[in-house]
Amino acid sequence: MAETAVGLAVDQLIPMLTQEASLLRGIHSQVGDIKDEFQSIRCFLRDADRKAESESDHTRRDGVKAWVEQLREVAFQIEDVIDEYMFHLGHLHDHGCFFYFIRKITRSIIKLKARHDIASEIQDMKTNVREIKERSSRYGFDSLHDQQEGNIKPTWHDPRKASIFMKEDQVVGIESDRDKLVGWxxxxxxxxxxxxxxxGMGGLGKTTLAKQVYDRVVTQFDCHAWITVSESYDKKELLRTLMENFRINMETNIPARNRGVNEEIQLITMIREYLKDKRYVVIFDDVWKIEFWSDIEHALLDNNKGGxxxxxxxxxxxANFCKTSSYVHVHMxxxxxxxxxxxxxxxxxxxxEFGGSCPPELENYSGKIVERCKGLPLAIVAIAGLLSTKEKTVDEWRKLHDNLSLELESNPHLTSISRILALxxxxxxxxLKNCYLYFGMYPEDYSIKCSxxxxxxxxxxxxxxxxEKTLKEIAQEYLIELxxxxxxxVSEVNxxxxxxxxxxxxxxxxxxxxKMEDLRFGSHYFPSDGSSFSELTRRLTIRSRSLIHISNKKYCHVRGMLIFTRNLTDLCETTFCATFKxxxxxxxxxxxDLKHLPEDIGALFHLKYLSVAYTMVKELPSSIRKLQNLETLNLKGSWVREVKSRQIxxxxxxxxLVFSEGAGLRLFKGFGCLVLQKLYDVKIRDDIEELKKLTQLRKLGITGLRTxxxxxxxxxxxxxxxxxQSLRVFTxxxxxxxxxxxxxxxxxxxxxxxxxxxxxxxxxxLQNLAKFEIRGSRLxxxxxxxxxxxxxxxxxxxxxxSYDGEKLHFKHGMFQKLKHLELNNLDKLNSLVIEEGALPTLEHLSICFCDNLKTVPGGIRHLRNLKRLTLSIWLNDSVKPEGEDYHIVRHVPQLQFIDDLI
Structure with missing residues (x-):
């Protein structure tokens, strides 16, 4: 449970040792000792949370949790000491040159005091870390470290086993999936x-679907096998299980006396020999590691018999790793x-009871409970099973609905849901744990912009x-992995x-x-529902109209704050910045509804990300110039129309630096000293030469060119x-x-x-160009x-x-990778030809307000991958979306959406 906190602490200590050595004379070695101790402890922590959850001995489980809690608190203390120290040093850089001499003396005094304070605190923490490490043996961490990852066996009931024995009439909603897989x-x-x-995610019914498919096809193969793999498996044991399923006699083929270092090769050879003339089907249920395919691919040979x-x-x-040596169908x-x-x-x-139907008086809460499950069969079955044991009254249904979060954590009938999902x-x-926990900072059912x-x-x-890569590129890879x-x-794609x-x-x-509450990672603050949070909480999501209630020194450890509320009390009236420094x-x-930022926002020395996107803020405080660590300033959708030179x-x-489209930003003297990577949409004026200095830009939008x-x-x-990587020009x-x-x-x-x-x-x-948009050009x-x-x-x-011609002709072989095509407001276009073999990967076609194009192009029938068609061409009452036009559209069976913008 402390792995994320310790990992962050180590990650902060390393740059501190390398970059701040001159400021930490006398304690540099002590910081290094703490880093070394933490790195040695981290190896115990990977399975600590899992061990605590699966431990049947409550005393040992509580001991593990207490040990982890102590370690996490020390990690938090280290983070606080580092940030406090850097806070004091950083503020010394923020004064004008007029008092340079006084500032230099003051800085030396504060450095000495800060060095003394941090030395004292680090000495205490060093002692604490060593004591905590010594206590680890009491809770079995020494033996835990020697185990293979994932070998901790759960002691709780796993309801997924029941899905293997389900009858067909007990299964709901998988008919089309089953038939597709059977066909393959x-x-x-x-x-x-x-x-x-x-x-699919845990609890979605993958095992149930696979078993229903297996039962339908097994008689059509010469031999078959069903093997549950799970998180931990032994390669040799897996091969032996496969042989047992195929009824290969191991003793006959490999006597015990002949087994040794080459046993794995012997097992693979035997299985290959057995399968060389057979059509086989094998189900591997619950596979976790990509290395799995490497472990079994040679045993299950490709014999051209339809394995x-x-x-x-x-x-x-x-799933994708199997493509290295086999044809693969992926079913999401x-x-x-x-x-x-x-x-x-x-x-x-x-x-x-009730003939399998819901009584009318229970339909309201039943519907709400089903909605909470979001189509997850594991949850639906478990919760419905629990309700089947209850009195069929509105009061019983209401109690479960209102307390579902607590029931999922404590009710023996439902805890298996959380445990399966938590795997x-x-x-x-x-x-990745930190990144994933961050999703909990957002409200329920919130669609989060990836950027x-x-x-x-x-x-x-x-x-x-x-x-090799920027932090943003690495973060994008993290998101894709999750x-x-x-x-x-994914709720929306570009x-x-x-x-x-x-x-x-x-x-x-x-x-x-x-998990957020347990780890002190973050909390939701909404006073009207009685919510509260620990003083050690590192992040807050505010659901209150006023921040006054939390402007208290005891909450000064907060590192991140996301605010989701209307009618927010004016921040200028609070001690907000002083509290959350x-x-x-x-x-x-x-x-x-936010209209103003605090005037003293510049006191937030550590602030790296500031967003007033889609607020009513019109002007940035002058103190924003003090935010020397600020990396992202998001003004998109706000009322800010100009940023002054002295501010940034x-x-x-x-x-x-993200502006609203059309708002624009004027360059100014000194702008080029910034190391911007994204700049939308800049208005070119007198200081255009400053643009030349922004050589690190990845995205640039320019508007207002006049000469x-x-x-x-x-x-x-x-x-x-x-x-x-991205260029937009408006003129x-x-x-x-x-x-x-x-x-x-x-x-x-x-x-x-x-x-x-x-x-x-x-x-x-532009051989790397993936998107090209042209407007108003009259080509x-x-x-x-x-x-x-x-x-x-x-x-x-x-x-x-953008095109003055009357005809566009997509010839055979054109645009092999194009997925999205829009033809909008091309007022002279009267003919659109799409030959067979053109646009083979096109998924979305939009033809809008092309007034002289009166019919649906017949070539649409050739677009076999088309999923969305947007049309607004039936503007003449004599031409209707029926007859031949309708016939053309019907020839695109995979079409999912047809939008008529008439």
Whole structure:
């Protein structure tokens, strides 16, 4: 339970030792000793939480929890000492040059006092850490360290075993999934070995589905096997189990006296020999590690007889790893739709009463309980099973609904739900545990923007640096790993098909909230429901209209604060900044009525992330210039229209400055000293030369270009931005794009909103370009001949009269990777031809307000991967969306959405 806290403490101590050695003379070695002690203790902590949960001896379990609690508190103390020390030193840098001499003397005095204070505190902590480590042997950590990871066997009842023995009439909502998998397994047109991976979060019914499929196909194969793998397995034991399922006599083939170092190879050889002429099917249930496929792939040889392997797993990476040497079908199992969830609930709760139907008086609370389960069969079955033992009264149903969170934690019938879901959390490395716990900071059912979450992770210090990649890139990989582990659900994707917004299942959130409280990771503060939090809590989510209640010195340890409330009391009336001086993340994105920030916000020396996105804040306080550690300033959707030079010119660590589209930011003298990576949308004015200095930019948006000279300077700037990945240019004037002689080679997204008759020659050099959007250009020549030379193009948008021609012809072979195509407001377009073999991967086609295009293009029938079609072309009463047009659309069976924007 302390692994995350200790990990962060060690991560903070290492840079302190390397960067602050001159400031810590006399205690440098003591800090190093604590770091070494913590690193040696960390090896015990990976399974400490799991050991405490699975321990049947309550005395030992409480002892483990107490030990971990003590260690976590010391880790918190170290974090506090470091941040306090840096806070005092940092404030000495914030005075003007007029008092330079006095400041120098004062700094020396404070350094001496701070060094003395920190030396005393570190000596105490050093003693505490050693004492805690010595107590570890009392709770079996020495033996725990010698065990293989995951070998701690649970002593609680695992309800998943029951799914193996379920009858077909007991199962609800998997019919289409079952039939699809059966089709893949019995398909004899594909003789090569095939792996079918069923992927989904814990409790989603993967084992149930696999068993129903297995029972249907088993008679069509020469031999078969069902093996539960779980988190921990021995490779040789796995092969032996496989032989037992195939009824291969091990003693006959490998006498005990001949078994030795080559036993694994002998086992694999025997299985291969047995299978060489057989059509087999093998189910591997509950696979956790990607290495699993390497352990069994050689035994299950590809004999061209139609061998089939089914793997159920929580990890998409496990499924994808099989692709290294086998054909793979990946089936992402989804939660039950609402009507199927209701059907399953009624079948289990009223199986022996009311004919399996819910009585009218219980429908209200039954519906609410089913909604809380969010289509998770494990939860529906467990809760419905518990209710089946209760009196069928509204009062009983209401009590369970109102206390469901507590029941999940304490009721013996339901605790297995949380434990099964928590297995995925325990399996995370410590650096991902912090990131995952952060989802609990957001309200229930909240769709979290991925960019927002990633920047908060970076600012909190959760991301481990890497020379090869930026912290943001590493954080994006962390998020993808959590998604692939079925712990995070993608709620919105961008036009590239990449995650744009995400969230977590309600029951996973319940588990996270309990972990947050246990670990002092974070708390939700909402006084109206009687909520409270520990003084050691590191993060707060505020659901109160006023912050006055928490402006108390005892809560000074808070590092992150997310605020979700309307009618927030004016912060200027509180002691907010004085109380939370160690804040690193401050997000007002959920407080739309906020009008002012505290005047003394500059006192938040450690602040790295500040967001007033979508608030009513109009102006930033002048003290914001003191936030020398600020990395992200998000003003998107706020009423801020201008940032003054003196406010941000000294923010040398600022990386992300995000404005509202159209608001604009004027460059100023000294702006170029910032190390920005993202700058949207800057208005070019007198200090355009400052733009040249921003060579580290990854994303740039420019608006308001007025003269050819300004454009020429901008082109010179772009030529020098070697890291640029996204460029947006807005101007009403005609400009010569050929002034850009060396476009950034890593450019992935380009938006041109300008007067343009011809495309520049350098466009075809953008071999990494994935998204191209062009507006208002009035191109005279067919641009498709140029665009088809961009091999990685995924999104193409032509809008606002960007093409003056009457015909667009997508020829065979064009745009092999394009997934998203928009043709909007092309008022002269009257013919759209799509040949068979063009746009083979297109998923979304939008044709809107092209007034001269009167019919649905017949070539749409060739788009076999089309999932969404948006049309607004039936503007003439004589042309209706029926007849031949309707017939064309019907030829796209996989189409999921048809939007008619009439």
């Amino acid at each position: 397994l019995v398909d004899k047109s594909s003789p090569q070995r095939t792996v079918v991976s069923v992927v 089939r392997i089914v793997i159920t797993t929580r990890s998409l990476d496990v 199992l989804q939660p039950l739709p609402s009507e199927k969830a209701w059907q399953l609930f009624c079948k289990r709760a009223f199986h022996f 995925s959390y325990y399996d995370l490395p410590y650096y 927002r979450l990633i920047r908060q992770w970076v600012s909190e210090g959760f991301i481990t640096s890497n020379r 998604i692939n582990r079925s712990l995070v659900q 036009r590239f098909g990449k995650p744009k917004a995400c969230g977590i299942h309600d029951l996973l959130r319940e588990m996270i909230l309990r 160690l804040l690193k993340v401050l997000d007002f994105g959920g407080a739309p 010119s000294r923010l040398h660590k600022l990386r992300h 050819a000279h300004e454009w020429s300077v901008v082109c010179d700037c772009i030529n020098g931005m070697r890291h640029l 009403l004037e005609y400009v010569d794009l050929n002034s850009i002689s060396a476009p950034p080679e890593f450019l992935q997204s380009l938006l041109l909103n300008m007067e343009l008759r011809k495309l520049p020659e350098w466009i075809i050099k 005279e020549d067919d641009p498709l001949e140029v665009f088809q030379n961009l091999p990685n193009l995924v999104v193409l948008i032509m809008a606002c009269g």
